[in-house]
Each structure stands twice: as structure tokens, then as C-alpha cells.
Amino acid sequence: MRRRPADLSELDASELAAQHARRERSVRSTIEETLAAIESVADSLGAIAEVLSEQAIRRADTLDAALQHDFPPGSLCGVPVVLKSNLCLAGVETNCGSRVLAGYRPPYTATVVERLLASGAIPVGTAHMDEFAMGSSGENSAYSVARNPWDPERTPGGSSSGCAAAVAAGLVPLALGSDTGGSVRQPAALCGISGFKPTYGRLSRAGLVAFGSSLDQIGFLTRSVRDLELALRALSGADDRDSSSLAEPPVEALPIFTLQGMRIGVPEEYFGAGLDPRVRKCVEDALDELEDLGAQPVPLALPLTELAIACYYVLATAEAASNLARFDGVRFGPRSAGDGTLAGMQAATRSAGFGPEVKRRILLGTFVLSRGYYDAWYARATSVRTELAAEFRAAFEEVDLIAGPTTPDLAFRLGEKSSDPLAMYLSDALTVPASLAGLPAASVPAGFALDDGRELPVGLQLIGPSGRDAEVLAAARLYQAATPHHLRRPAPALA
């Protein structure tokens, strides 16, 4: 049955996988249409780094043949997927948006990507990102700055910029990104799509190039919450290659769930002076909607929130400075000769290979770990982190979920914040707390606001207690079922 390309962009992954499994649609045709759609916006969207046409077609044919022989279809059967450029897929360039890894092809595949392939999904491309996942706008990519499909002059958010742009533009229904301080949730919010960062340890980090090891989690960007649940079921579960992964089985979705009587904490700190009033309006409407569904909003105070950004950046930059020490030109990546000595070569390679934001964060991270400053900075941040986590635990004695805006602003214009690193950091204020405490958090489309004549998406964030990934997603799904926001698509003006 021939379908017009536009139809493909209407389907979420769950429906598409079902259609493939029922053989109403061939995987090959899906992949061909997807590749064509990617090609059509190649110059304008800036989202896809490398298109994996050959291997995608090959996988599609193999899958179609298997389906013809009645092989049981995987849960993500034939779903085209985009991978952020910091997820290792053997033989595919994984440069993390950085020159220091230009041309680097890993000899192994990330555990989550292996599971993705096993579920029948088909990677069709790698996505542009802020260098080493450091950034909130995509502008720190050494290669290409992705654009927001709702307004190409604006950022799609970051650091999973290309991922969010690709899903929002209807190219693919599922993208795998990474979220350290909000890098999946914030782009999802700014692009009007659904995004999820699981409980820390829920998804294996083996094969995710590390930025902030105690904060990093792979996350999903999709058109629907049920796709988030589907992906989580397919990809979660303990992994022997990651000592920080939770020793628990994959997370099952909760089909039977009700918001009736659910206490939803609304922290006053998330609705402070820095919140754009248009964002506030959308989120307050969303809270009303939740109330209509039976939930009970409960005012909450989380006073440590104001320390979260500082705490996050001290810890994340320290871990980043450490994790990036391996990039020295000796074993992989391009090399600059420098003064011809070993140390000179290493310094020249790193300096030529890292962009300014990465250098800034390495300097910061080195500072907070350095002799004489460790106690006041790194140790203190660790201590504050413990307290923050305890504050959340205490809050979850009173409420079942916490809700608020995902970002303080609407999508900003490219170039607007790029000269002010601190301003850029502050835009993470609402997402970093859940990262620090390792809590599961989702962002779902909660409406639109007008800025300069453009309708721009707003995201609602739902945060749950540690380990309650299924509950967070179930609540998000119920909210989404009662609202139309996720169904709106940006005008296809990008071609």
C-alpha cells in the first residue's frame, strides 16, 4: 500500500512498528521515505550529521525478509531512529560534535544501541549536538548548528539539538539523545515534542561518551509518551558493562493508571521572577488540566533549588575535565604537532580540537578539583547535592509527582545567549535539580506562546521519585491523552 510521505510523519513509533509488524507497510518503503525527507531538509535544518543510507536500507531489507518468513517482530520493528553523535555505533563516525574526535569510528557499539538494533529499530543518521554535550542551544557544535523547526532563526535547544529538530520536523519518530543537566528535556520542550530522562542508572551508559559521569543518562525524544514507554521497555535493564547501572529488569509500562487523587507538588521556586510569563501561563493551564483529571496540586517549597545550578556546574565540569583528559592525540583522533615534544603535541591537539565552551568547562572543572580549592568547591558541591536529594525525598513524602515548566524561556534566537556563558547556564535552572538527584523526569508539550509573531512550544516537566520511571510516564501519558498540543506540527517551511 503506497502512502504519501506526509503520512509517515503523522505516525508515532508505536503505530509505525505495529504497521510494519502487520505488514501493512514495508520497512524498506518507510526507510526510503525517511531518507528522502532527511535529504529534503539537509541544508536547512542542520540536524543530521551523517546519513546512514546504505546500512539503513540493508537493515530494512533484512527485516522485511524476516517478517515475510514470520520471524517475530521486535517492539520497535522497522522504526527509523536518529542517534546523537555521542552514542557509539561500531564503524560509524562518533565525533560528539567536536573536532578532537573528527573521523573517529568506535570499535564497539553502546549497550543501549545494541538493544535498539535488537528491537528492530533502524538508525538512519547521527545527529548534530553541542560539543561533548556541553551547551543548551546546539551552538557549541564544531560542525553544524541545528535549527528549530518552529522558527529556523531560533535554537532547538541543546545539547541534543539535532535529535530534537529531527523529531519535531517529522523526519523520525524516535531519537536517542543524552541528558546530563537537561539536554533531552529542554530541547523537547523548545521543540514541542516529548522527552524523557530516566532514573540515573536505568539505562546503561556503556558506549555513551561521558561528560558528567554521575549525571549522564541516555534519554529519548519522541512524538508521543507511549513511545517513551516503548523505548524504555526495550532499552532499560541492568548491564554488566556499566557498574552504575541499576540491577533491575527492564521497566514495564503501566497501562492501568489514574491521576485520581494523585498529589502533584508545585514548587514555588520553579515559578519565580525569572520565568517568562507566557511560559507560566501555559504551565498553569497544564496544572489545571491535571486537576481536571483528578490530580491534586500541592504547593511545595524546595529552597535548595537556588543552589542547584552552581552545584551542577561545579560537579559536571569537574567530571568533564576528568573524562576529557583522554583526548590527547595519542591513541585516536587527529593530532597537532605543537612544539614537537609529547606534552606539546598533547596540548596543541587538545587546544586545536576543543571549542571555547569545552575549554571553559575544562578550566572550571580543573579549578574546582585543584589543590587548595577542592574542599570549598568540589567537596562542598557534593555535600549540597546530598542535601538536594534529601530535599526531594522529603518532598516525595508529601507528593507523588512534582510538576513545573521545563524551561524558563521560549526558544531563544541563535546568537542571543552564545556570548554569555553564564546566561546560558542559568537556562538549565529547572532541569538540573532532577539530574543532581538522579530522578526520572519527562517533558511533554503543554501549549504554545507567541513571540514576535511566531508560535513557540512550551514544555511541562514531571519529576518522580527515584525508580518511579513508569509512574512518571504513565502520568505524562494521561495528560497527553487529554490535550492536543503534541499533535501540532510545525509548518513544513524548512525545505
Added chain:
Amino acid sequence: MSAPPSTAAGWRTVTGLEVHCQLGTKTKLFCGCAAEFGALPNTHVCPVCSGAPGTLPVLNAEAVRLALRAALALGCSVDLTSRFDRKHYFYCDLPKGYQISQYARPLGTGGGILLASGRFVRLRRIHLEEDAGKAIHDRGPETLVDLNRAGIPLIEIVSEPDLESSDEAHEYLARLKETLQFAGVSECDMEKGSLRCDVNVSVHKAGEPWGTRIELKNLNSFKNVVAALEHEVVRQIGERESGRDLHQETRLWDAERGETRVMRSKENEDDYRYFPDPDLPPVALSAEDLERARSELPELPAARRARWQAELGLSSYDAGVLSASRGMADFFEETARLSQAPKEAANWLANDVAAALTEARVETPGELGLTPQRMSELIALVSEGALSRSGAKRVFAAMLASDVAPERLVRELGLAQVSDERTIEAWCRAALKGQEKAAADVRAGELKALGTLIGRVMKASAGRANPELVRATLLRLIKSPLT
């Protein structure tokens, strides 16, 4: 406690040793690459130990068990939740740009080693860490890097600066090595790189505060440790006596030239920026783990020596030789048990076997093809009188060359000792014929003459006559000539 030896009038030396010992595991500390010595370069390397982006460390359970055993064998207090820290520095043989080690919460603290003099050398700490790879500088205009060793499991054992001479340093190392070997923790072979030692030494005049501490590296044998230490002490005293200040630095020992050279100044000491490794949970140990490790500890050399001397009456020299290696000690104990003749067993092993080991350059009797069973058979033959001592030596030599039972060798070599009284008497009478002068000398108390007569009997019997019986019979015949 004996007075510390003074190297030059009034000067004292203070020394501490940092020993790195490779654990006897089959694989590396954080990945499954084989921990094999002497392999072709870069053939035991994987994405994890080469620091490829996205890789994570996973801890080797056996390494923890062995490290725990080492800590217990050395009498340390064990931290039940020690943890890993990252130690940062840049070098071509350090793939991640940091070494995973233990800084703030090491596996063990305290404990120590007792020297023969009675001085107790305290340990400061013992911790787990991964080894770096190898950088080769002397093969051409560039440096070559081999990562086979990167990630090999090590324990670092740091002593307090309790050592006061090079002899003590040598003894400390020997005791440390034998303890770790006995505990089955490590081979401790400096030639294979499974044991490395750095030395920290300073000098001061008696009664004055301690001097500047200088670190010595590149000491690849016990002999070199001693030589380097002695040289450095002389050098430091020389500097101080000439009125020059000493600066904290690291010096390399050049064995060929017999001198130490500055490697790098430690004035701007490396800032390693230690922080807890976020990829690894704490090394959580339970009381059961400790008990199990304790039960796996064999009796350690010092305790064995003490027991052998007390219960078996061995000399301290013999006890020392017999406890030189676990293989030797276990072999001795088994031989003693099977033969029920510990003193004999000790005699054979501490002398004949030890000599054979040295000659063949191996460490354990098993490597010579000997077994406790065979040795105990040999001992039995001698004590039964079926074999003379000199015959036994010949049988022993044959045992080294072949795997034949001693009894059979005795027959093959025709060494069966004759203890039959009538045969012996016949030989003695024959030997005494025409030896009236010698007999008279013996009666007069000259034992040398007796020896000569015994010799004649032994020659006539081709060495097979039981020498004790010969002696007794000759004396009897000489003392009562009329029979």
C-alpha cells in the same frame, strides 16, 4: 632493639619504601584482557583499558580477594568500604589521562613487618590501583607505547619511614616478598615486573630534625635497592657536609654508572586532583569476606619458622632456608609428615635440595622433578639401614635426573647397604690382616687410625658396608683380639 648503624659519624638515615606488587590474577583490574607477561605489544588491549570514549571500568572480584588477603597477611586494618579515586596526570602510557587508584579511603592501613632484629617496620597503607602501560624511549627518534600493562591490577604498599639502613631495607623487601608469595597474592618477581620498589630517603644528624626527603626510582632488583640507597645516603651526607641544601626531588638510579640522577624536581609537585571515581561503587566488603580471606591465608613464613624451631628443633638457619618460598616450605612440611622424620627432611632440603635449586636456578623442589613422597622414601631407606649416607647422595643425584623410585635406584646402582653382621665381620677381619700397628694405635686412642681402617672396609665393600656397624665391629675386634 639494636642501635641503628651509623653510616658516617653522627649521621642517621630515614628510609621508607613504596612497593608496587602485581596481583596474581588472570585478567586486568577493570576489564577482561589477559594479564600475561611477555606478550607481543598491544595484543592484550581492549576499548576499556585503552581509554576509548564511552567505556567504563568493571572491577575484578579476584583482585579484591587477593588484595584483601595481602592486607590481612600484613596485619592491616581493613576498610570495609574503601573506594576508588581518580589520579590525574598526562603521559603517553596513561590512556585515560588518569589512573584509577585509592587515595582517601585505601583498602588497608596499619600493620607491618617484623625484622629479625626485632624492629617492627610499620605500614602506612595498602591500596588497589591499575598499572599504566609502557613507554619505550630507546628505540629510535620517537617514543613507542605498549598498553599491554595498562590496567594490570596492583597493590601499593607504603611503609612508614621506619627503616634505618640498607640492610633493613633489604630484609624488609625479602620479608614482604615471602609474605605475599606465601599468601598466594603475587609472584613478586622483580625481573618480570611483578614487584617494583621506590625508595624515600633522608639523612639527619643524630638529635636534629629530619632532613629533606628524596625519592629514588628505577630500582629493578633487591641488589639495586641496596646499592642505590647506600650511594644516595653517602651523596646526601656529602652535600650536607659541604653546606649545600637538599631539595625535594625524584632521582633515577643508574645501575651502570652506580649513581643517582635528578629526574624531576618536586618543588612544583604534581597536583593530581584526586576525586572519587563516579563510575565505580565503593569496594564493599562484608564480615564474611574478611573471614573467608582469613581462612584462605596459609601459615605465613615467620610463623612457620617459629613453629619449626620450637616444635621440630630446627636451627634458625635451616628454618630460614626452608621458608625461602612457599613451594619449599610446603614441600618440607609434606616430606616431614610422610617420613615422620622432620630433622632428616630438614637436613636434606636445606642442604642437598637447596644446592640443587641454586644450580638449576629454580625455586621449588617440584621444579627439580622431586616429590615429598620420593624424598620420604629416600629418608626411610637411610634410617632403615638399607642405604648409607654416601650412597643416599648418589641416589639423590640420580633422582634429580630421572623419575625413578629411590628403592629401584638403589638396586640399579648396586648401592644396597650391607648391614649383615657376619658379612661385615668378614670384611673387618680381612681389613685388619697385616694391620697390627694400626690396631695398636687404635687401642692407644688414636682415632685417625680407626678412620683409615674403616676406609679399607668401605673400599673392599664398594661403599656398601654400613659404616656405623663397620666402626663398631672394628672396635670390637681390635679391643678383643682373641675370638
Added chain:
Amino acid sequence: MSHTTDLESVRALARLARLELSEEELLRFAPELERILDAFEVLARPTPAAARASGATPALPMPAVARTREDVPVPSLERDALLSSASSSADGFFVVPKTVGNER
């Protein structure tokens, strides 16, 4: 809490981090780092809960149970695959410029 972000300190940080910064970069980064660290001084504020960290172990949201593997060898990477990522290799080794006098 204090911090020094004068040029010399930033140069020292760059050295520690094996980065070669141009004068222009130094002049740009120093004030930026200053502003950022000033803002982060908020961490020094005394916090109400004053939760005591257990010993020296920081609270990382990671399982407290030790995860270990058994001591069983696993095939390593093919040497060619390992060395093919490197800029310079020869005779089975990675090749790098000479270190100057054992300096690290």
C-alpha cells in the same frame, strides 16, 4: 570560598589541563571564569538541612552494591583494529614524540 582568576592562575590551570591557550583566549576566559565563579559562590551559603555526609563517601545516585566481574579472560581487540584509530603507529606500537627528559 575563594577563587583566583587572574591571568597567571588561568595559565596554571591550562597547564594542569594540558591546554595551550593563546593570549587572546586567556584575556577572554579569565573574566568569564571570574563572573561564573562569583555567581557560584552561592554554594558557600549555609544550608538549612546541614545533612552530614556519611564518612567521606559522597552521595552519588549510584547503587551502593559493589559490582564485580569474575577473573575470566575475554578476547582483546585485534591489534590492527586498536592501532587503526591512531594517528601514528609502527611495529605494533603507538608512536608519539619523545618526552623531553622524562618530564610529565
